[in-house]
Amino acid sequence: MNPVQHLDRLLARPEPLLALAPMQDVTDLGFWRLMARHGGADVYYTEYFRVHPDSHLEKDILASITHNPTGRPVVAQMIGNDIPSLVRNANELQQHAVAAIDLNLGCPAPIVYKKCAGGGLLRDVPRIEGILGALREAVRVKFTVKTRLGFDDTEAIDALVPLFVKHGVDLVTIHGRTVTQMYRDGVRYDLIAKARAGIPCPVLANGNIGSHDDAASVVRQTGVQGLMLGRGAIRNPWIFDQIRQHFRGETARQPSAGERLAYVEELYEAVTTPGTRELDQVNRIKKHLNFFGEGMDDPQDFLNEMRRCTTRAGLMEVCERHLKV
Numbered sequence: 280m281n282p283v284q285h286l287d288r289l290l291a292r293p294e295p296l297l298a299l300a301p302m303q304d305v306t307d308l309g310f311w312r313l314m315a316r317h318g319g320a321d322v323y324y325t326e327y328f329r330v331h332p333d334s335h336l337e338k339d340i341l342a343s344i345t346h347n348p349t350g351r352p353v354v355a356q357m358i359g360n361d362i363p364s365l366v367r368n369a370n371e372l373q374q375h376a377v378a379a380i381d382l383n384l385g386c387p388a389p390i391v392y393k394k395c396a397g398g399g400l401l402r403d404v405p406r407i408e409g410i411l412g413a414l415r416e417a418v419r420v421k422f423t424v425k426t427r428l429g430f431d432d433t434e435a436i437d438a439l440v441p442l443f444v445k446h447g448v449d450l451v452t453i454h455g456r457t458v459t460q461m462y463r464d465g466v467r468y469d470l471i472a473k474a475r476a477g478i479p480c481p482v483l484a485n486g487n488i489g490s491h492d493d494a495a496s497v498v499r500q501t502g503v504q505g506l507m508l509g510r511g512a513i514r515n516p517w518i519f520d521q522i523r524q525h526f527r528g529e530t531a532r533q534p535s536a537g538e539r540l541a542y543v544e545e546l547y548e549a550v551t552t553p554g555t556r557e558l559d560q561v562n563r564i565k566k567h568l569n570f571f572g573e574g575m576d577d578p579q580d581f582l583n584e585m586r587r588c589t590t591r592a593g594l595m596e597v598c599e600r601h602l603k604v
């Protein structure tokens with residue numbers, strides 16, 4: 280079974296497709312391995328490949344495709360706006376085992392959107408149309424798009440829906456916020472539902488899904504075929520199995536505090552590169568631990584103490600205390 284067939288088979292099931300979101304500097308090969316060990320997503324998105332006239336496939340990101348440890352299909356994400364480069368990059372990626380090529384229409388980092396890439400493209404819908412047309416022609420695996428609702432208002436999504444239909448996009452993920460909202464404010468699941476109703480292909484809802492109850496509620500509100508989870512999976516790698524259990528009508532298993540601490544240890548190992556200084560290593564895992572506060576009794580205390588740590592032992596002591604082991 281090739282990756283496209285694998286993804287089709289997963290999409291054909293009645294339960295929602297569960298995707299691990301692309302997250303720059305987080306969702307690398309080691310992180311995917313860790314997720315898969317704890318139940319794992321149905322499909323994994325790579326960090327974005329930056330695409331411009333001089334770009335080459337970034338080796339570390341490519342490794343997550345060539346050494347995919349999850350046994351699940353991979354979607355390769357690209358960010359850029361130069362059509363010949365995007366087509367070239369898509370062709371290069373299709374030499375590898377990818378189920379889909381995804382176009383990023385949501386990155387809110389100013390350095391990206393000011394160059395009219397990622398979320399910046401949402402200010403120029405005609406330019407997006409040109410990209411969709413060219414990529415649809417070039418992509419023989421599935422062609423997918425991950426978008427926000429718009430740049431500083433939610434009008435772009437209304438203009439994009441007919442373009443997704445016209446250009447035969449195979450799957451659309453919608454993060455229910457605008458670019459300027461970054462990660463603030465509530466997610467507009469009502470607007471995801473409205474867009475979903477106009478898109479014939481599968482739609483994944485994204486944004487703030489942090490529990491199996493959230494997952495059930497979002498599916499109910501939006502009618503989507505799948506869900507994409509990012510930060511919720513960093514702090515709770517069991518979440519994919521918990522959602523599956525919930526949709527099967529079972530009680531979702533909650534890990535013990537000891538299991539959660541063991542996961543932090545595993546995360547530390549997963550982000551460790553041989554030869555790196557302990558301080559650099561500790562600083563590296565802080566990127567992940569930044570998302571652990573939610574659900575704790577005293578999130579701000581945890582974050583403040585964790586950010587001051589300079590040693591592995593100190594970090595684990597803080598985690599142990601706040602995870603209440």
Ligand SMILES: Cc1cc2nc3c(=O)[nH]c(=O)nc-3n(C[C@H](O)[C@H](O)[C@H](O)COP(=O)(O)O)c2cc1C
Binds near residue numbers: 301327383386454486
């Ligand atoms: C650290 C970090 C890195 C991210 N990198 C990417 C990326 O490379 N491509 C992308 O489409 N979205 C990226 N995102 C956005 C996520 O994929 C997702 O849309 C967002 O976090 C909302 O989902 P969540 O509430 O489940 O985390 C990133 C988010 C975070 C927190």
